[in-house]
Amino acid sequence: MAEQSTMLALGTAAPAFRLPDPSGKFVSLDDFPGAAAYLVVFMCNHCPYVKHVQAQFTRMAAEYQARGVAVIGINSNDAENFPDDSPEKMAEEIKAAGYTFPYLYDESQEIAKAYRAACTPDFFLFEQNRRLAYRGQFDDSRPKNGLPVTGADLRAALDTVLVGGALPPNQKPSVGCSIKWKRQSAVKIAN
Numbered sequence: 782m783a784e785q786s787t788m789l790a791l792g793t794a795a796p797a798f799r800l801p802d803p804s805g806k807f808v809s810l811d812d813f814p815g816a817a818a819y820l821v822v823f824m825c826n827h828c829p830y831v832k833h834v835q836a837q838f839t840r841m842a843a844e845y846q847a848r849g850v851a852v853i854g855i856n857s858n859d860a861e862n863f864p865d866d867s868p869e870k871m872a873e874e875i876k877a878a879g880y881t882f883p884y885l886y887d888e889s890q891e892i893a894k895a896y897r898a899a900c901t902p903d904f905f906l907f908e909q910n911r912r913l914a915y916r917g918q919f920d921d922s923r924p925k926n927g928l929p930v931t932g933a934d935l936r937a938a939l940d941t942v943l944v945g946g947a948l949p950p951n952q953k954p955s956v957g958c959s960i961k962w963k964r965q966s967a968v969k970i971a972n
Contacts, residue, residue, distance in 0.1 A: 783830070783923075784900040784959035788916055791950060795819060795911040796895035800855065800885035803872035808853065808883045810911065817849030818914075818942045819907040823898040823960065824884075825858045826874045827865040830957035831902050834919045835878055837930045838902070843881045845939055852882035857893035858901070858961040860886075866961070893960055900957035906938050914942050917952035 799809040810819060820842075824831045842852045858866040868886050875884050887893055896905055906915035915938035922928040934953060941948050 783956050785956055786903050786916060786918075786954040787897045787899045788952070788954055789897045789905065789913060791913050791916070791948075793913040795821070795905075795907045795913070796892065798855075798885075798887075798892045798895070800887055800892060801868075802883050802885055803868040803875070808885055810851070810853075813851035815849075816851035817909055818845075818851070818939065819911060820845070820850055820852045820939070821896065821905045821907070822852070822854050823857060823893060823896065823901055823903040823905075824854050825856045825863075825866045825901045825958075825961075826870050827863065828901040828958040829924050830900070833922065833924045834902065834930050834932070837932050838919065839878055839880060841932045841936060846881060848943060850939065850943070854880065854882055854884040855887050855892060855898075856884065857887040857890045857898065859890075859963045860888070861963070863961045890960070890963060898960060900955055900959055902957050903955045903960075904935055906935070906942060908942055914938065914948050915952060916955070918955045921953075923956060 799807050801807050846852055856866055860867040908914045919935050920931050920933045922930045
């Protein structure tokens with residue numbers, strides 16, 4: 782069943798993070814000084830919604846990186862119960878998809894919680910001052926709805942942010958697979 786983005790409040794400061802890529806190299810937003818904007822995407826390897834936009838998103842990410850946008854992918858899925866989302870599989874996905882951006886692993890899931898990420902893909906676009914300008918869908922295309930994958934919504938948001946324009950507050954939420962949260966172990970209280 783599809784999950785929608787929680788639509789974090791516009792103007793929210795980008796939550797800080799320092800997460801490893803599959804090789805163990807840690808990356809944070811501070812590693813992109815002077816970025817024109819910051820695009821943080823919660824994604825994973827196996828989600829059909831991510832797979833649906835993957836080729837177009839990969840091209841778009843490279844295009845906007847060349848224009849000064851810092852693009853960061855984050856996988857927060859529970860790899861123990863969803864081994865296709867393990868760091869080892871992420872390394873394979875980076876090569877197969879041709880990602881030009883860091884793809885990081887949020888093992889604790891604390892970063893997904895800080896961003897209030899709910900689905901994959903879930904897009905968060907921050908202005909140069911790291912204030913949230915857009916959180917919403919890639920475009921109107923979904924697996925099996927027959928609409929072409931264009932990235933129109935995210936592309937329009939990126940273009941507006943790069944020229945210092947203001948985005949409308951009514952933004953369509955991203956839709957995708959729910960983040961695969963870790964099960965909280967039941968705590969038994971002794972009497």
